[in-house]
Amino acid sequence: MxxxxxxxxxxxxxxxxxxxxxxxxxxxxxxxxxxxxxxxxxxxxxxxxxxxxxxxxxxxxxxxxxxxxxxxxxxxxxxxxxxxxxxxxxxxxxxxxxxxxxxxxxxxxxxxxxxxxxxxxxxxxxxxxxxxxxxxxxxxxxxxxxxxxxxxxxxxxxxxxxxxxxxxxxxxxxxxxxxxxxSVDDFARSHPSGTLGRRLLTLVSTIMKIGDDIPIVSADTKLLDALLIMSQKTLGMVLITNNNNILKGIFTDGDLRRVLETYPNIQSLTISKVMTPNCQSISKDRPAMAAVQMMDEFNLNSLPVVDDNNQVVGAINTHTLMQAKII
CATH class of the missing domain: 3.40.50.10490 (Glucose-6-phosphate isomerase like protein; domain 1)
Incomplete structure (x- = not known):
């Protein structure tokens, strides 16, 4: 044959x-x-x-x-x-x-x-x-x-x-x-080991960037200064807060490309003029997989982490999730 x-x-x-x-x-x-x-x-x-x-x-x-x-x-x-x-x-x-x-x-x-x-x-x-x-x-x-x-x-x-x-x-x-x-949580408790258990049990709080690692600026910060902080913190974003650390908006790498296409001169721009207000955020007590799902749904690469008062307590991005082997 x-x-x-x-x-x-x-x-x-x-x-x-x-x-x-x-x-x-x-x-x-x-x-x-x-x-x-x-x-x-x-x-x-x-x-x-x-x-x-x-x-x-x-x-x-x-x-x-x-x-x-x-x-x-x-x-x-x-x-x-x-x-x-x-x-x-x-x-x-x-x-x-x-x-x-x-x-x-x-x-x-x-x-x-x-x-x-x-x-x-x-x-x-x-x-x-x-x-x-x-x-x-x-x-x-x-x-x-x-x-x-x-x-x-x-x-x-x-x-x-x-x-x-x-x-x-x-x-x-x-x-x-x-x-x-x-439930999913019940299933997770039966599978604590390996990739499946890690994805189901890991909380945002255990993988998020905290303290000085969070790229935070005030609303009146010059865009160029905000970009410097965004580069230093390597999360591909900066979070904009008020004096009480309450989240007001976010500015990302993707936003920068759009700004450069829209504004011929960015020297005098403040971050408040080009940030995305009312942005998506997540609680630190949520499963990390919930962050993955939210980022997929809204086509995001990064998320601020806030408490019940909308005060910034952390930040995560796609790389953070990859390092934790969630994705």
Whole structure:
């Protein structure tokens, strides 16, 4: 087979896989019914944790669903059914809810654990293709994750079925997130490390320039003198305040270009004549990401930071945010 023919064949195979799995997910959406609502209510009423159990490929899906639950406000963990029979079952308590994932619904490793789980009075949500399977019959709530066919051309390798199970888990987790009002701040507390946590948790107060690093001038300052201060402070702006340090306006690098195009002689200009009054500002207690969003919305490169009395307490710009790895 020539290279071009092989490339075309690979692309066609890839597209067929994607379309097959996409169709399976769409069928899942069409098939949601009261059982899904019952499962959500069962999980929401749980006073313990959600325990995910699956064998083989379903075990990998169980781990991912447990991680999604945990990061979106529903305490959860995954247990390998083989290890559970050798001590890990002690991690499960009477307050927990078990989600048993098995496409066939006949996993021997899971069925071995069912009598003990039932004896503890733990409620079970089964995710299988058949409500009349062994796991389907013993489940308090059954979620249908059946698919017409796997993406595997031999209809053997778990592909569409594992995708649908994963999507069902995401659907449960996000539906519960929305129902309980899980906020961005709540999400941030679950993700304190790395880029995501830094972006969500960092406050303006921790990255803003303060004190002598803030480029501040009075309204009667000559433009040329204001430009000198703007150059020295390297924030690409100067803030204009009154005697009580109350913000009156801002002048930026971008404003300078417009001034040079408008005024042939800038020697006698004062900063008050060319500043932008009633400018955008932000509180030091706001998340740094709020500053990013405000700067994007109003096409700004810098922001003054003010207190409740509109007195200047700091300043930030795009470079400040980049240094803090917020953007």
């Amino acid at each position: 020539c290279l071009l023919a092989m490339s075309n064949s690979l692309l066609q195979s890839a597209k067929k896989v994607i379309l097959t799995e996409a169709q399976a997910v769409m069928m899942l959406a069409d098939g949601l019914d009261q059982s899904f609502i019952d499962a959500c209510q069962l999980i929401q009423n749980c006073t313990g944790k959600v325990v995910l159990i699956g064998m083989g490929k379903s075990g990998h899906i169980a781990g991912k669903i447990a991680a999604t639950f945990a990061s979106t406000g529903t305490p959860a963990f995954a247990v390998h059914p083989g290890e559970a029979g050798h001590g890990d079952l002690g991690m499960i308590t009477q307050e927990d809810v078990v989600i048993a994932i098995s496409y066939s619904g006949e996993s021997d490793e899971i069925m071995t654990l069912i009598p003990i789980i039932k004896r503890l009075g733990i409620l079970i949500i089964g995710m299988t293709k058949n409500v009349n399977s062994s796991i389907g019959r013993i489940s308090n709530v059954h979620l249908d994750v059946s698919v017409e066919k796997e993406a595997c051309p031999h209809n053997l390798a778990p592909t569409s079925s594992t995708t649908v199970a994963l999507v069902m888990g995401d659907t449960l987790a996000i539906s519960l997130l929305i129902n309980k009002g899980f």
